[in-house]
Amino acid sequence: MTERAFDVAVVGGGVAGLAAATALAEAGARVLVLEARGELGGRATAFRDRDTGELVDNGQHVMFGCYRETFRLLRRVGAEQNVRVQPALEVPYIGPDGARSVLRCPAWLPSPLHLLGGVMGWDALSWGDRLSVLRLGAPLLRARRDFRLKAEARVETVAAWLTRHGQRGRLRDWLWEPLAVAALNQAPAEAAAAPFIRVLAEMFGARREDASLVLPLTPLHEMYALPARRYIEARGGEVRLNALARVRVESGRVGGVDVRGAALAIDRVVSAVPWFALESLLVGDVAPMAPTIAAASRMAAKPIVTVNLWYDRPVMDDGFVGLPERQMQWVFDKRQAFGERASHLSLVASGADALAGSDTPTLVALAAREVAQAIPGARAATLRRGTVVREKRATFSLAPGEPPRPGVATPIAGLVLAGDWIDTGLPGTIESAALAGHDAARALA
Numbered sequence: 001m002t003e004r005a006f007d008v009a010v011v012g013g014g015v016a017g018l019a020a021a022t023a024l025a026e027a028g029a030r031v032l033v034l035e036a037r038g039e040l041g042g043r044a045t046a047f048r049d050r051d052t053g054e055l056v057d058n059g060q061h062v063m064f065g066c067y068r069e070t071f072r073l074l075r076r077v078g079a080e081q082n083v084r085v086q087p088a089l090e091v092p093y094i095g096p097d098g099a100r101s102v103l104r105c106p107a108w109l110p111s112p113l114h115l116l117g118g119v120m121g122w123d124a125l126s127w128g129d130r131l132s133v134l135r136l137g138a139p140l141l142r143a144r145r146d147f148r149l150k151a152e153a154r155v156e157t158v159a160a161w162l163t164r165h166g167q168r169g170r171l172r173d174w175l176w177e178p179l180a181v182a183a184l185n186q187a188p189a190e191a192a193a194a195p196f197i198r199v200l201a202e203m204f205g206a207r208r209e210d211a212s213l214v215l216p217l218t219p220l221h222e223m224y225a226l227p228a229r230r231y232i233e234a235r236g237g238e239v240r241l242n243a244l245a246r247v248r249v250e251s252g253r254v255g256g257v258d259v260r261g262a263a264l265a266i267d268r269v270v271s272a273v274p275w276f277a278l279e280s281l282l283v284g285d286v287a288p289m290a291p292t293i294a295a296a297s298r299m300a301a302k303p304i305v306t307v308n309l310w311y312d313r314p315v316m317d318d319g320f321v322g323l324p325e326r327q328m329q330w331v332f333d334k335r336q337a338f339g340e341r342a343s344h345l346s347l348v349a350s351g352a353d354a355l356a357g358s359d360t361p362t363l364v365a366l367a368a369r370e371v372a373q374a375i376p377g378a379r380a381a382t383l384r385r386g387t388v389v390r391e392k393r394a395t396f397s398l399a400p401g402e403p404p405r406p407g408v409a410t411p412i413a414g415l416v417l418a419g420d421w422i423d424t425g426l427p428g429t430i431e432s433a434a435l436a437g438h439d440a441a442r443a444l445a
């Protein structure tokens with residue numbers, strides 16, 4: 001295949017880029033995917049631990065049943081079997097006193113009544129806290145009917161919105177605020193309410209499965225990235241790694257793509273790079289993109305910290321557990337998710353501004369201490385190894401006053417944008433990335 005044989009170049013091999021590339025390939029385009037790093041997956045990938053040889057995700061990514069665009073991508077590339085969907089939302093928690101409780105939404109009730117049933121049966125809550133969930137019924141129904149949220153939702157914080165709707169006590173501390181931090185990767189007192197309301201409206205939509213947790217059964221790059229590569233290549237496309245690209249802009253249109261000095265005659269491009277990489281991607285007459293580039297450069301980043309712990313024996317009975325009122329918010333047993341090829345626990349702290357600057361021994365000790373406090377099986381086990389993954393630019397800030405997010409269209413003919421940071425109405429999630437990738441593909445097709 002000659003260089004001129006490609007119809008479209010997709011720059012960036014994460015969720016958004018692969019969603020766009022596979023959608024274009026499905027439509028008959030010959031696609032060239034250019035990924036600057038040595039592996040696919042972007043901020044949702046895995047690496048091999050140097051001591052244990054195990055594949056370790058660069059962060060725990062939890063999805064929900066309402067991730068329609070993500071499932072569309074997985075079905076397209078034949079990878080739907082790589083995830084497990086709960087029949088209905090079920091989340092185990094271990095409180096600071098070591099008591100275990102489970103939020104279990106009845107599978108026989110329709111949405112959103114199944115949430116009401118789950119909260120009413122949750123023995124970790126007082127009856128006052130349980131009844132307070134009724135005050136969110138009307139706001140969620142309004143959000144389900146109309147995703148064009150009122151202007152105040154864009155300036156009001158999540159914390160203020162929850163307070164205004166009477167959410168307090170353990171229901172707030174154990175459910176709404178941890179859900180907000182997990183979805184938005186930002187403290188509820190900082191993040192705007194609008195994207196959180198959109199998440200709730202999606203989760204507690206028409207189907208009760210929309211709120212179900214979806215957990216990968218393989219390391220992230222095996223879950224979707226490698227199947228996507230096979231799909232693209234089976235349809236005449238190509239995926240190149242270690243392919244640092246620049247998009248040339250000439251007279252208001254894409255003039256070609258340069259990859260490590262080699263010029264490719266491709267005049268349609270999907271930019272699927274993160275917001276902080278957009279400026280360095282474009283070269284030439286980029287004046288029409290100046291407002292978008294300037295806004296992207298002002299977007300603040302928010303970190304996620306993941307601590308991986310290896311013990312000398314299995315220590316957990318659950319596949320994952322919520323750790324309310326602790327610094328590490330969730331712990332996942334990778335052995336139960338991936339089988340015997342994995343033996344580590346993965347602890348996650350989203351919105352981890354206070355932890356991202358700590359050194360590795362401090363973070364490993366913190367995680368091990370919180371595991372021992374919560375999980376009896378860990379107290380007699382020996383910690384053999386601990387590693388830390390700091391994704392300092394895991395997502396962008398959703399605070400009121402942040403620069404506006406762009407759409408997929410650009411003033412440059414032949415150039416469209418994709419990525420979780422595109423204005424999808426969703427926070428910086430896998431679903432936002434998949435949605436933007438599919439929108440970008442439609443814009444080019």
